Amino acid sequence: MDMDGEQVPVRLVYRITTADVAQALRARDARVPAxxxxxxxxxxxxxxxxxxxxxxxxxxxxxxxxxxxxxxxxxxxxxxxxxxxxTARAFAGLLAKAGETTAVVDATGLQVSTADTQTRINWAAQPLYTETADTFVTLSVAKQAVAMTILPKRGAADPADIDRLRAVLDRNLQRL
CATH class of the missing domain: 1.10.287 (Helix Hairpins)
Structure with missing residues (x-):
């Protein structure tokens, strides 16, 4: 929070790897009923x-x-x-093309930007999250297809940002 009590957004800068995707898929499969x-x-x-x-x-x-x-x-x-x-290896080409990713997490949701795309995800669209050793993964609750956003911890500029990110997710999402 800043001096006025406003919550300062958490900013992550990273490149998604196939290891991130595999870890997120394993976490999703372990925690989502489908x-x-x-x-x-x-x-x-x-x-x-x-x-x-x-x-x-x-x-x-x-x-x-x-x-x-x-x-x-x-x-x-x-x-x-x-x-x-x-499955993660199948995405390797897309991950390489996406390049560097910037995610900004605040009280209203996530904004994820790559060289080619910019996406705004409100908390209602992905109301669940789980934490792995290296990532936070936000998840949708759709029965047919589970959408997810991967937020690697290594993208934080300061280790304190990981705790701030966890706090924002805990305030706005249900932890699995």
Whole structure:
């Protein structure tokens, strides 16, 4: 706050990395019901397919179908484990093109600017947030698609800005 009691906006300057995106996706999937359901179903079906394929391999008969079934199960398990990293890598080109990002966080929401875009996100659009070791991630509550904004802590000019940012988010959003 400044001398008049006004809240001073928190400014972050950073480049989003694939590691930031992967960490945010893992956090989202762990804390949002749709993400937990997706992970549970992927792991469950993967384990079932792997089990059925393994059992079928023990019987007499052609090996192609049991191998395909077990392989599909193994693939689902690998995707459940590596999905966030693979998704983040798919965004690598867009992240490089975006370049440096500036985010200004204040009592009304977020303003995120890159070389090509400027976006204003009101708190109502992304009313949830979670904190990871390296980022803050704001999230929408839409059931079909979860929008998110990644705010890397390394973008703060001063370590005190991280505490100020956490305070602004706590005042305006629900922490997951």
């Amino acid at each position: 993400g937990r359901r997706k992970r549970t179903l992927t792991v469950g079906f993967g384990a079932l397919l792997l089990g059925f394929g393994g059992l079928a391999l023990m019987g007499d008969g052609p090996l192609v179908k049991p191998l395909v079934t077990a392989g599909a199960g193994l693939l689902m398990l690998v995707l459940a484990l590596l999905g966030p990293q693979l």
